Amino acid sequence: MSKVINQLKIFIQGFLILNLIWFLGYLIMDTTVIPNPLEVYKNFHKALENNIFKHISYSLYRIGMGLFLSLLVGIPTGILMAYSKKANKLLFPLVYFAYPIPKTALLPIAMLLLGMREKSKIIIMFLVIVFQVIVAVRDSVNSIDNTMYQVIKSTGASKMQIIYHITLPAIMPQLLTSLRVSLGAAVSILFFVEGYGTKFGVGYYILDAWSRINYIDMYIGIIVISIVGFALFVLIDYIQDKLCKWNKV
Amino acid sequence: MLSIENVSISYKAKKEKYIVIDDLSLRINKGEALIILGPSGCGKSTLINALAGTIHVDSGIINFIVNDKNESLNPKKHKIGIIPQNFGLLPWKTVRENCMLPIKIRNKNVDIKENSIEIIDKIYNSLGIINLLDRFPKELSGGQAQRVAIARAFIQKPDLLLMDEPFSALDEITREEARELFLKIWKLNQTSTILVTHSIEEALYLGNRIIVMGKHMGEFKYEMENSYFGKMHPDDSNYYHIKKILREKLM
Numbered sequence: 001m002s003k004v005i006n007q008l009k010i011f012i013q014g015f016l017i018l019n020l021i022w023f024l025g026y027l028i029m030d031t032t033v034i035p036n037p038l039e040v041y042k043n044f045h046k047a048l049e050n051n052i053f054k055h056i057s058y059s060l061y062r063i064g065m066g067l068f069l070s071l072l073v074g075i076p077t078g079i080l081m082a083y084s085k086k087a088n089k090l091l092f093p094l095v096y097f098a099y100p101i102p103k104t105a106l107l108p109i110a111m112l113l114l115g116m117r118e119k120s121k122i123i124i125m126f127l128v129i130v131f132q133v134i135v136a137v138r139d140s141v142n143s144i145d146n147t148m149y150q151v152i153k154s155t156g157a158s159k160m161q162i163i164y165h166i167t168l169p170a171i172m173p174q175l176l177t178s179l180r181v182s183l184g185a186a187v188s189i190l191f192f193v194e195g196y197g198t199k200f201g202v203g204y205y206i207l208d209a210w211s212r213i214n215y216i217d218m219y220i221g222i223i224v225i226s227i228v229g230f231a232l233f234v235l236i237d238y239i240q241d242k243l244c245k246w247n248k249v
Numbered sequence: 250m251l252s253i254e255n256v257s258i259s260y261k262a263k264k265e266k267y268i269v270i271d272d273l274s275l276r277i278n279k280g281e282a283l284i285i286l287g288p289s290g291c292g293k294s295t296l297i298n299a300l301a302g303t304i305h306v307d308s309g310i311i312n313f314i315v316n317d318k319n320e321s322l323n324p325k326k327h328k329i330g331i332i333p334q335n336f337g338l339l340p341w342k343t344v345r346e347n348c349m350l351p352i353k354i355r356n357k358n359v360d361i362k363e364n365s366i367e368i369i370d371k372i373y374n375s376l377g378i379i380n381l382l383d384r385f386p387k388e389l390s391g392g393q394a395q396r397v398a399i400a401r402a403f404i405q406k407p408d409l410l411l412m413d414e415p416f417s418a419l420d421e422i423t424r425e426e427a428r429e430l431f432l433k434i435w436k437l438n439q440t441s442t443i444l445v446t447h448s449i450e451e452a453l454y455l456g457n458r459i460i461v462m463g464k465h466m467g468e469f470k471y472e473m474e475n476s477y478f479g480k481m482h483p484d485d486s487n488y489y490h491i492k493k494i495l496r497e498k499l500m
Contacts, residue, residue: 147337154301156325169341246385
């Protein structure tokens with residue numbers, strides 16, 4: 001419990017400091033582009049009138065689908081690359097080459113091939129996350145101590161049992177750590193993928209307010225997207241706490 | 250009885266084949282504790298790996314013989330317990346889950362009725378880990394982890410027990426305690442055991458029979474029946490004489 005309180009304290013501290021900087025910026029810059037934060041918070045109820053939860057759920061759906069597909073493809077691929085030298089030889093150059101490519105640069109191609117709707121958005125999310133998953137899984141499987149296999153193989157375990165009892169639990173800590181980073185990236189990608197072919201999503205909300213020169217609304221969107229990012233962060237923390245209790249000590 | 254006949258094992262690295270064990274034959278009688286003494290790199294761990302089923306044997310036969318019935322040694326059929334050097338506990342499972350893992354996995358293959366809860370609790374108790382059952386391995390000291398590994402090996406009532414330098418990760422005092430405790434449990438079960446080590450004292454304390462392995466492809470340099478089995482600090486001149494012989498053979 002004290003851990004939750006501690007986290008809350010850090011959260012409030014950070015929140016206040018950030019708003020203070022914002023407020024100082026408002027005082028010093030004296031421009032409509034940086035409105036008074038109090039003005040923004042006063043108008044926060046507008047977000048509800050603007051159906052903000054619908055926007056949030058669209059964004060979460062896109063991130064969620066991208067994440068789901070990434071895990072679905074990334075975990076088996078990573079495990080395969082760790083266990084099969086042949087697969088690693090074949091796939092590693094591809095992963096190594098594709099890893100640093102900025103995936104958003106592929107957005108035009110995804111749009112042309114998959115259209116302007118959800119498919120191209122989700123595929124970009126997928127591409128942003130999947131390589132990190134593959135690399136994290138492969139590396140953590142490679143670092144499993146050999147004696148664990150010795151112990152479980154001497155009990156006559158099948159391949160599936162080995163994956164269930166050894167491989168999957170072993171990849172959890174590193175996988176979740178890398179997901180924390182890639183989900184942060186996924187949230188920022190919302191600006192790209194929600195800039196076309198949709199009327200919903202927090203990214204769209206901000207871009208739309210921007211184009212209407214409604215800066216108060218725009219800031220509301222920025223705050224909302226920050227909260228979404230933060231919530232995902234906390235969620236991963238929570239899952240890590242639950243699934244990797246053994247690793248904390 | 251375990252019978253190893255003309256076994257050869259090699260591994261490949263950079264397209265070259267390295268022979269680790271060449272044409273090794275060995276028998277371990279039922280209820281015998283066999284110690285294989287050898288310098289590092291002699292292939293003794295490779296032999297343990299082969300018996301545990303983690304590496305392939307190039308040629309030769311490993312048979313497990315019960316009541317004159319010959320069966321190829323197979324972890325799916327025979328209960329093999331193993332205590333590796335770093336204990337091999339799964340960090341994501343509690344002590345209890347670690348200890349029960351072999352039974353859980355064998356559930357389908359082997360009759361588990363004989364593993365009644367009473368017997369299991371007795372093992373926990375005699376190893377002094379009954380209060381540690383809900384801890385994770387990271388919360389254990391080296392000595393405690395070692396005792397958990399011993400419990401895990403014995404709970405499944407193994408047909409064959411494999412030990413690879415099981416006490417070398419412990420400090421001097423904990424090591425003596427652990428050896429003593431191990432011997433106590435071992436005497437209750439009389440499991441056929443192969444223990445590889447480079448400690449002469451350990452060999453003389455825990456082995457009915459001792460084999461000294463040379464550095465070259467798993468050759469046997471020396472073999473002896475051991476009359477000092479179970480004697481912690483025997484104080485006779487012959488003991489020191491035997492120690493000296495073993496040390497010379499080990500060089």
